[in-house]
Amino acid sequence: MVKYCDIFWSFFKVGTFTVGGGYAMLPLMQRELVDKHRWLTEEEFLDQVALSQALPGVFAVNMAALTGQRLRGAVGSAVAIVGNVLMPILFILLLAMFFRSFRDNVYVDRIFMGLRPAVVALVAAPVFTLFKNEKLKVKSETDSVSHFSLFISHFSLYFIPLLSALLIWLLGVSPILVVLAAALVGLIYGKIKN
Amino acid sequence: MIFLQLFYTFLLIGACTFGGGYSMIALIQNEVVTHHGWMTATEFTDLLAVSQMTPGPVGINTATYAGYTAVVNTYGADHLFDFSLFTFHFSIPVQWAAVLGSFIASLAVIIIPVALVFLVGRWLLRHRDNPVVATVMRLLRLAVIGLIAAAALQLIPGLLTTTPTGNVSLFTFHFSLFNLLIFLAVLLLACRKKTSPILLIAASGLVGLIVYSI
Incomplete structure (x- = not known):
């Protein structure tokens, strides 16, 4: 039986010592869960990664919830999640509390003016990298599918991102609605196709 | 509430x-x-x-x-x-x-x-x-x-x-141009070179500190 404190400590390390979000945590998670503690096999780990990506929400938290559940059920899951987010939340709270008092400092302001365009660029970057991934996936399904469904795949590759961006950007539609509509359309089209 | x-x-x-x-x-x-x-x-x-x-x-x-x-x-x-x-x-x-x-x-x-x-x-x-x-x-x-x-x-x-706040002696046009330049550079590096976001943010913060202090 895996001890709660081991689960906590593993995810505490993963959450506290990685900067840059969920995917940056993967190498450390793999080292902790697969190599060091042998709680998961390589394959189980990759399955969990795929599942965490498929489910909505924060990737790292989903990974923690899945691993904790596998090891010690619901309590294990809670322990893993708390371990993962405890230090990040405390750190952000400290920053949020004191940010206002040093945000007006002239040097801090200059730094933030410089990094603002970089932050916007970092938001824009996944648009291109994610699109490239999808394009590769569509290209790889060329054989064994009918001309019609191939056409639909290519058409939706451009049409759906464009439509969803325009709906949100120009018409002010809530992204939440766009996501729900996409899931619904996918469900209906998937049922019809099969 | x-x-x-x-x-x-x-x-x-x-x-x-x-x-x-x-x-x-x-x-x-x-x-x-x-x-x-x-x-x-x-x-x-x-x-x-x-x-x-x-x-x-x-x-x-x-x-x-x-x-x-x-x-x-x-x-x-x-x-x-x-x-x-x-x-x-x-x-x-x-x-x-x-x-x-x-x-x-x-x-x-x-x-x-x-x-x-x-x-x-x-x-x-x-x-x-x-x-x-x-x-x-x-x-x-x-x-x-x-x-x-x-x-x-x-x-x-x-x-x-x-327009930039504080004591900055740049025209709005230059400010926009400078912003656009950093934006494109970071976008290119993030997409093509997969440079780490933290590094990009830190570097552009440093660039801002230097450029706006001149």
Whole structure:
């Protein structure tokens, strides 16, 4: 039986010592869960990664919830999640509390003016990298599918991102609605196709 | 009541985030900045920088920071937060209420995803190759690309039109041009070279410090 404190400590390390979000945590998670503690096999780990990506929400938290559940059920899951987010939340709270008092400092302001365009660029970057991934996936399904469904795949590759961006950007539609509509359309089209 | 609004808003955001932190950033921007007006666009970009440079999942960091700032901005940093419990009335500094707001936001954001881990986790793992599931996932991924694009498009005008605050001796035009230059450079490096975001943010902060100090 895996001890709660081991689960906590593993995810505490993963959450506290990685900067840059969920995917940056993967190498450390793999080292902790697969190599060091042998709680998961390589394959189980990759399955969990795929599942965490498929489910909505924060990737790292989903990974923690899945691993904790596998090891010690619901309590294990809670322990893993708390371990993962405890230090990040405390750190952000400290920053949020004191940010206002040093945000007006002239040097801090200059730094933030410089990094603002970089932050916007970092938001824009996944648009291109994610699109490239999808394009590769569509290209790889060329054989064994009918001309019609191939056409639909290519058409939706451009049409759906464009439509969803325009709906949100120009018409002010809530992204939440766009996501729900996409899931619904996918469900209906998937049922019809099969 | 701000706490209920925060809880409900971040519950929806968590449930609709597919494909990583950046789609959550797009949702948070729309709900927190555009819809509720809990923070300004400038505060939001500050938040993005902070949440990517501090440890932890970007989604949790963003939610925590947004929950805190929403409460402080709604009630004012120097005011007291009044509430009553049964027949007792309390006045606490807004910052304390904001800490509660940040806990509520980061808790709300994980509730539905974690519930789904328990409810459909095993089922989804077994039916990964089911064509209907695959179609839904594909459409979600495509829609999310548009969602993130919309978020970026909403942030770009701010870079070109806002004039720098403080004692800066640059014309607006040069300021816009400089912003555009950093934007394109970072975009290229992030897409092509897969340079780490932290490095890019730190480097452009340093560039800002130097350029605006000249």
